[in-house]
Amino acid sequence: MSFLLDHPEIRTIRVAAADLNGQARGKRMPARFADKVLQEGTRFPLSVLNLDIWGEDIDDSPLVFASGDPDGVLLPTERGFVPMPWLEAPTALLPLWMFHEDGRPFDGDPRHALARIVRAFTERGLTPVVATELEFYMIDDSGKTLRVPPSPRSGKRRQGAEILSLRALDAWDVFITDLYEACEAMEIPAETMISEAGLGQFEINLTHQPDALKAADDAWLFKLMVKGLARRHGFAASFMAKPYEDYSGNGMHTHFSILDRDGDNIFDDGGPKGTDALRHAVAGCLKAIPGSTLLFAPHGNSYDRLVPDAHAPTGICWAYENRTAAIRVPAGAPAARRIEHRVAGGDVNPYLMLAGILGAALAGLEDAQEPPAPITGSAYGQDLPQMPSDWGTAIDRFASDPMTARLLPEGLIRNLVATKRQEMRYLAELTPQEQVDLYLDTV
Numbered sequence: 001m002s003f004l005l006d007h008p009e010i011r012t013i014r015v016a017a018a019d020l021n022g023q024a025r026g027k028r029m030p031a032r033f034a035d036k037v038l039q040e041g042t043r044f045p046l047s048v049l050n051l052d053i054w055g056e057d058i059d060d061s062p063l064v065f066a067s068g069d070p071d072g073v074l075l076p077t078e079r080g081f082v083p084m085p086w087l088e089a090p091t092a093l094l095p096l097w098m099f100h101e102d103g104r105p106f107d108g109d110p111r112h113a114l115a116r117i118v119r120a121f122t123e124r125g126l127t128p129v130v131a132t133e134l135e136f137y138m139i140d141d142s143g144k145t146l147r148v149p150p151s152p153r154s155g156k157r158r159q160g161a162e163i164l165s166l167r168a169l170d171a172w173d174v175f176i177t178d179l180y181e182a183c184e185a186m187e188i189p190a191e192t193m194i195s196e197a198g199l200g201q202f203e204i205n206l207t208h209q210p211d212a213l214k215a216a217d218d219a220w221l222f223k224l225m226v227k228g229l230a231r232r233h234g235f236a237a238s239f240m241a242k243p244y245e246d247y248s249g250n251g252m253h254t255h256f257s258i259l260d261r262d263g264d265n266i267f268d269d270g271g272p273k274g275t276d277a278l279r280h281a282v283a284g285c286l287k288a289i290p291g292s293t294l295l296f297a298p299h300g301n302s303y304d305r306l307v308p309d310a311h312a313p314t315g316i317c318w319a320y321e322n323r324t325a326a327i328r329v330p331a332g333a334p335a336a337r338r339i340e341h342r343v344a345g346g347d348v349n350p351y352l353m354l355a356g357i358l359g360a361a362l363a364g365l366e367d368a369q370e371p372p373a374p375i376t377g378s379a380y381g382q383d384l385p386q387m388p389s390d391w392g393t394a395i396d397r398f399a400s401d402p403m404t405a406r407l408l409p410e411g412l413i414r415n416l417v418a419t420k421r422q423e424m425r426y427l428a429e430l431t432p433q434e435q436v437d438l439y440l441d442t443v
Contacts, residue, residue, distance in 0.1 A: 003081040004034055009090040013081070015042055017074055017096040018110055018220055019049045020416050021298065022349035023442065026096070034081075037094060041075040049098055049108050050415040052426070053299070053442055058418045063108070072098040072106050079217055085182040086228030095217065107409035110351035111213070116409070117359045118212050125261040126365075128358050129338075130215040131208040135250040135346050136226060137243055138172070138200040139236045141440060146243060148200035149235040158200060168195035172202075175233050179204075182225050188218045197311065198247035210259065212354055219252070219350035227441065239346035240439045241297065242304035249305030249312055250346030254357055255330070257338040258365075267337040272320070274329060274337050276368075281339060282318050283371035284364015285327050288356065289316050289343060291401025293387050294394040294420065295356040296344040300427045301439050303390055305345050308380040313342050315384030317375045324379040326387070343387070347443035352408075352416075359407035395420045 004010055013034055016026025025048045029037075047063040049072075057064050074096040081092040098106040105112040121128055140149040140157075148157050151171035162168040169176065176193060183190035189207035196203045206218050223239055230237035242249040258266050258281070267278040297303055305312045311323070318327035328340040341357045375382060388394040398404050399417045427435060 004031055004092065007083070007090065007092070010083075010092050012089065013037075013092050013094060014084065015074065015094045015096055017044070017049060017098055018349065018351060019051055020108070020110055020349065020352070020412075020419055021051075021053050021443070022110070022220060022223070022351075023051070023053075023055070024224060025049065025051070031092070034094070038076055041073050041096070043071040044074055044098070045069050046072040046098070046106060046108065049106070049110075050419060052419055052423050053438065054426070058415070058422055061415070061418060063415070071101075073101060074098050077111070077217070078213070082186045082221065084225075084228070085178075085185055086225055086232050095221075107411035108415050110349050110355070110412070111216070113408055113412055114213060114216055114351045114355040114358075117355050117362065117407070120362055121258070121358070124362075126266070126362075127210050127259040128212050128361075129208050129210045129257045129259060130212045130354065130358075131255045132206050132215060132219045132350070133203055133251070133253040133255070134206070134219060134222060134239070135196055135201060135203045135252070136237050136239045137198060137250065138175075138202070138230060139238055139243060139440070141236045146436070162195050163197050165195045169193065175230070178229060178233070179226065182229060183222070186221055186225060188222050188225070190222075196248065198244060201248065201250070208255065208257075212358060216350040216354050223350075236440060238440045238443075240436075240443055241299065241302040241345035241347045243436065243440065245304070248310060251305075251312060251342065252344045252346050252348055252350070252353065254341045254344065254354065255338050256341070256358065256361070257336070258361070265335060265337060267339070268334045269337075270334050272331065272334070277365060278329070278337065278339065279371055280364045280368050281361040282327055282329075282364065283369045284360045284362070284367065285339070285341060285357065286316055286318060286371055287369075288360030288363065288403045288407065289326060289387055290385075291397050291404040292356040292360065292407070293343070294398040294416070295352045296348060297391075297394060298349065298352075298420070299347050299439060299443060300391050300424065301435065302345050302347055303394075306387060306389065312345075313379065313387070314389070315379045315382060315386055317379050317382070317384050318371060319374045319376065319379070322375065322379070325375060326379075329374075347439065356407060360403070363403070363406055391420070391424055395424070
């Protein structure tokens with residue numbers, strides 16, 4: 001409540017939780033009801049966290065008519081209120097997560113799925129340290145075709161990819177300055193921003209932190225903020241996996257290391273190769289990829305990104321300092337030795353993505369298996385096991401793979417499979433342009 005006392009100008013609030021697609025589902029209310037929500041929470045139907053990408057109920061879901069569409073109890077997360085700088089009126093958002101009436105976490109809540117994994121690390125005296133890199137496009141979607149917006153400084157549209165171009169960053173200085181100020185206000189640890197390979201594409205790094213739940217919260221809130229702030233500036237910002245056929249897709253790469261009880265990095269062997277624990281974690285991540293691809297590529301458009309020679313992985317492999325591999329071990333100081341998981345697109349639900357990555361790494365540590373040898377050279381031309389290359393195959397593998405059941409609760413698996421199969425049926429009825437219109441703003 002102290003946030004609202006410090007900001008008396010805030011007259012309305014939003015309360016919201018992330019559904020399985022990472023969509024914010026919630027309510028608007030006057031700020032005078034904030035204390036009641038903080039003390040008692042609020043209520044949504046359990047089924048609200050299991051809607052399809054259009055916001056529709058899932059056909060034959062056990063959460064809807066079969067059970068009478070019962071309510072869950074939504075309680076505030078540790079985050080508390082955060083401002084919503086992309087809105088005209090001063091407004092605050094209270095992130096929530098869902099519980100049953102008797103206080104049990106609702107298994108269909110993606111934030112609880114990640115919390116289960118974090119607790120499993122804690123029980124073993126381990127702490128994952130996590131950072132995310134988020135790519136997104138700035139897009140003018142006011143016409144029949146998507147275009148890069150005109151620069152506010154020059155009025156010109158940037159016609160070429162300008163990798164790490166300061167000129168491209170300077171062209172969008174007003175928006176980027178507002179973005180950093182919004183991150184500071186929302187306590188999102190935004191670090192470096194660069195111009196990427198696509199037309200109007202940028203990437204921002206969020207700082208490493210020893211709190212995986214906060215890292216997921218930060219990524220979720222960042223996506224909400226950037227999309228809203230861009231609209232306030234007169235264009236769209238999209239994390240859609242592949243908005244342009246001829247340019248790179250949007251990724252969300254995850255870097256992580258693991259600390260022991262003494263705060264030491266268990267991947268650090270004092271040299272460039274890393275410890276046995278690093279290789280075991282890599283082995284777990286590789287083993288989980290076939291069944292977990294749906295977490296990293298959750299939408300129909302996601303698979304347009306996962307193609308050879310497009311700066312996204314296709315083969316299930318790992319390597320040192322090699323961006324064509326699905327799992328990369330970056331160079332650098334041994335104390336900072338870490339794993340980079342490069343499979344996920346920008347269109348993911350950050351909670352499910354991190355649950356899949358960290359859960360797989362923990363399984364690898366428990367199994368203590370060795371991964372195959374690291375590759376050298378481009379992964380695209382090598383004979384490697386491949387990730388599922390289409391949505392339907394990924395859904396089927398997710399539904400049946402034993403590693404999926406090891407990482408996630410049964411109810412969440414069932415709900416997500418039903419959601420994706422319904423979306424696949426309905427998406428087949430849309431034209432390519434309608435599919436772009438669907439994904440551009442939602443994901």
